[in-house]
Amino acid sequence: IDNLAKTMNLEKKILPSPSFMTKPDEREELFDGQKFKMNQFYIHQRKKLDLLIENQKPLGGKWSFDKENRKKFPKNLTPPDPPKNHIDSYSKELLDLVSTKFNDHFGGLDEIIWPIGRAHALDWINNFFEEKLELFGPYEDAITTRSYSLYHSLLSPLMNLGVITPEDILKKTRELIASNNFNLSSLEGFIRQVFGWREFIHGVYQSSSYQNVEQFNFWGHTNKLNKLWDEGQTGILPLDESVHELSQYAWTHHINRLMVLANIMNLTGIEPNESKKWFMEKFIDSADWVMDPNVYGMGLFADGGIFASKPYICGSNYILKMSDYPKGEWCEILDALYWRFILVHDDFFLSQPRMSMMARLAQKFSAQKKSKIISIAESFIEKVCE
Numbered sequence: 029i030d031n032l033a034k035t036m037n038l039e040k041k042i043l044p045s046p047s048f049m050t051k052p053d054e055r056e057e058l059f060d061g062q063k064f065k066m067n068q069f070y071i072h073q074r075k076k077l078d079l080l081i082e083n084q085k086p087l088g089g090k091w092s093f094d095k096e097n098r099k100k101f102p103k104n105l106t107p108p109d110p111p112k113n114h115i116d117s118y119s120k121e122l123l124d125l126v127s128t129k130f131n132d133h134f135g136g137l138d139e140i141i142w143p144i145g146r147a148h149a150l151d152w153i154n155n156f157f158e159e160k161l162e163l164f165g166p167y168e169d170a171i172t173t174r175s176y177s178l179y180h181s182l183l184s185p186l187m188n189l190g191v192i193t194p195e196d197i198l199k200k201t202r203e204l205i206a207s208n209n210f211n212l213s214s215l216e217g218f219i220r221q222v223f224g225w226r227e228f229i230h231g232v233y234q235s236s237s238y239q240n241v242e243q244f245n246f247w248g249h250t251n252k253l254n255k256l257w258d259e260g261q262t263g264i265l266p267l268d269e270s271v272h273e274l275s276q277y278a279w280t281h282h283i284n285r286l287m288v289l290a291n292i293m294n295l296t297g298i299e300p301n302e303s304k305k306w307f308m309e310k311f312i313d314s315a316d317w318v319m320d321p322n323v324y325g326m327g328l329f330a331d332g333g334i335f336a337s338k339p340y341i342c343g344s345n346y347i348l349k350m351s352d353y354p355k356g357e358w359c360e361i362l363d364a365l366y367w368r369f370i371l372v373h374d375d376f377f378l379s380q381p382r383m384s385m386m387a388r389l390a391q392k393f394s395a396q397k398k399s400k401i402i403s404i405a406e407s408f409i410e411k412v413c414e
Contacts, residue, residue: 046190047188047190049195058072059234059235060236061236064235064237064335065335067092069224069228069231070092070225070228071091073223073227074086074224077198079201079202080212080215080219087216088212088213088216092216093213096165096213097165097166097169097214098350099167100351101175101352103352105163106175108155108159110152111151111155113141113144114144119144134275134309134310135274135276136275138276139277141182141277143186146191149186150196152182152186154200160179160181161210161215162210162211163179164180164181164214165216166213166214168281169283170283170350171283171288171352173351173352176273176280177277177279180281181218182279184313185312185313188313188314194226198223201218226318229317229321232321232334233317237331237334238320238331238334241324241331242301244300244324244330244331245300245330246329247297247330249297249300249328249330250297250299251297251302251413251414252298252299253302253303253412253413253414257412258271259271262292262408262411262412263358263408264361265354266288266351267292270288274311278312279311279312283350286322286327287342287346287347288347289307290307290326291327291341292365293306294327294328294369295341295362295365295366295405296409297409297413300328300330303328304320304323337382338380342366343363343367344362344363347362365409368405368406370387371393371398371402374390374391
């Protein structure tokens with residue numbers, strides 16, 4: 029657009045989008061030439077929107093309750109399903125067309141859960157606040173095979189596709205705060221995701237630092253994904269289950285995206301543009317503005333840490349801790365991928381205060397243990413990469 033405007037000698041104007049609360053001039057002031065810090069931006073948003081503020085201070089005494097929102101999902105809970113969808117004749121006609129013209133594409137049309145039309149989408153906002161929000165916070169990072177959505181709102185696709193706006197959610201949020209009847213840690217966590225993280229990611233994408241993302245490849249990865257990823261047949265259970273969820277719903281929540289899908293792509297050396305393309309094709313809420321920072325930055329650290337404070341990588345321990353997946357052969361494979369990655373990039377990790385301990389531990393492995401790790405990891409990489 030910039031080049032076209034210059035070629036035609038036209039003035040370019042950036043108009044505010046109803047899809048975001050942060051206006052262009054405000055975004056330029058907050059992001060261009062600045063070190064990106066989500067916490068500072070989030071506090072700015074809370075103050076600007078006057079959300080959960082009391083006497084100029086955060087309600088509850090702190091800005092974030094994130095550390096309280098990392099519980100494993102208990103066996104005695106059953107999350108509610110989203111409101112049932114109504115497929116009208118027009119939608120049925122479109123589904124038939126998609127089934128005919130794109131029958132070889134990823135996923136299926138057997139179960140369409142997403143709202144069709146704005147009225148139904150607004151019902152989803154109400155449903156979340158009434159049925160899910162109270163328990164959203166404690167289990168927002170949990171993974172369970174018993175529910176793909178747990179207590180998540182499922183509102184990101186509706187916002188990203190323009191069916192609803194953040195203003196719609198803000199209105200309902202203000203109503204709930206006025207009622208003084210809410211779970212503070214859950215509401216704060218939801219506000220942080222919608223009015224904090226979502227707006228922050230859009231700001232990073234619009235900044236000058238994120239204009240050449242196709243060149244981001246901090247680790248020098250070159251591998252390509254093979255068909256086992258789309259088929260969910262890699263042999264790593266959490267990865268395959270996440271792909272099956274994507275195939276059915278075109279959605280899986282943020283921990284599956286970050287700590288399962290992106291993490292394992294990174295550990296197997298998938299080329300960043302290949303990973304970004306895969307995420308764009310598979311998710312209903314995909315868009316360049318959301319996938320560029322989340323994939324190149326948070327997921328892969330391919331940008332070298334423009335805004336992420338560290339690479340988000342893990343072995344099986346974290347996933348076992350946050351999920352109800354059983355231990356199995358997949359644990360040994362994922363752990364081998366993790367330790368191989370640490371060993372290959374030990375110079376980097378030794379220089380990182382938050383992760384140097386793992387690099388020092390890996391250095392102490394016996395030659396035999398290192399050889400076994402490399403063998404298991406590279407056998408898997410050969411299996412799932414082109």
